[in-house]
Amino acid sequence: MENALLIALAITAAYLIGSIPAAYIAGRLVKQVDIREVGSRNMGAMNTFYTLGFAAGLAVLAVDIGKGAAAVAVARGLGVPLAVEMLAGAAAVIGHGYPVFLKFRGGKGGATCIGVLAFLMPWAIPFYAAVFGLGLLLLRFPTFSYSLAFLCFPLLAWLKYHSWEFLIYSAVLPLIPAIKYIPRVRELRARAGSWRKVLVRRNIKDRF
Numbered sequence: 001m002e003n004a005l006l007i008a009l010a011i012t013a014a015y016l017i018g019s020i021p022a023a024y025i026a027g028r029l030v031k032q033v034d035i036r037e038v039g040s041r042n043m044g045a046m047n048t049f050y051t052l053g054f055a056a057g058l059a060v061l062a063v064d065i066g067k068g069a070a071a072v073a074v075a076r077g078l079g080v081p082l083a084v085e086m087l088a089g090a091a092a093v094i095g096h097g098y099p100v101f102l103k104f105r106g107g108k109g110g111a112t113c114i115g116v117l118a119f120l121m122p123w124a125i126p127f128y129a130a131v132f133g134l135g136l137l138l139l140r141f142p143t144f145s146y147s148l149a150f151l152c153f154p155l156l157a158w159l160k161y162h163s164w165e166f167l168i169y170s171a172v173l174p175l176i177p178a179i180k181y182i183p184r185v186r187e188l189r190a191r192a193g194s195w196r197k198v199l200v201r202r203n204i205k206d207r208f
């Protein structure tokens with residue numbers, strides 16, 4: 001009974017942590033706007049960078065990554081099994097996408113995924129940062145660059161951690177934001193006219 005309560009507490013806490021709407025709060029504080037109604041209409045760090053500025057975007061990015069890490073840290077502090085830590089991480093990502101505080105209309109959860117996987121596999125952090133930086137340098141498309149860098153996690157799960165659990169989890173967890181991103185990808189393709197224009201930008205500020 002006690003174990004069941006701890007598991008429920010870990011997952012509930014993770015969902016509530018994930019539901020903290022950092023980008024929405026930043027939009028209201030900085031420009032008195034609903035971040036979900038401007039720019040790409042996503043309640044996330046990248047839309048915050050583009051619509052509110054670098055400082056606000058950086059703050060939101062830090063909070064959103066921190067939400068993922070904090071959700072798993074709370075679960076670990078409760079002493080639950082690794083599988084429950086992983087479920088807590090997924091709950092935080094779902095919380096970001098469907099926050100109870102905003103009638104379940106949130107963002108996609110990419111940054112929160114980063115926080116979850118970075119906490120579980122810290123050795124992957126420098127590799128993730130390197131791939132993201134290289135992708136940004138070559139493609140000048142932040143969203144695609146950080147999405148591409150997620151490939152580092154399954155690779156490190158196998159080569160460094162030798163864990164099938166981490167391998168499968170790190171391959172599946174990013175599918176949550178990826179599925180939510182499909183309509184945006186279609187929108188970008190329609191506006192750009194070609195996949196090359198979607199994936200390779202003239203500069204970092206270039207948007208469709």
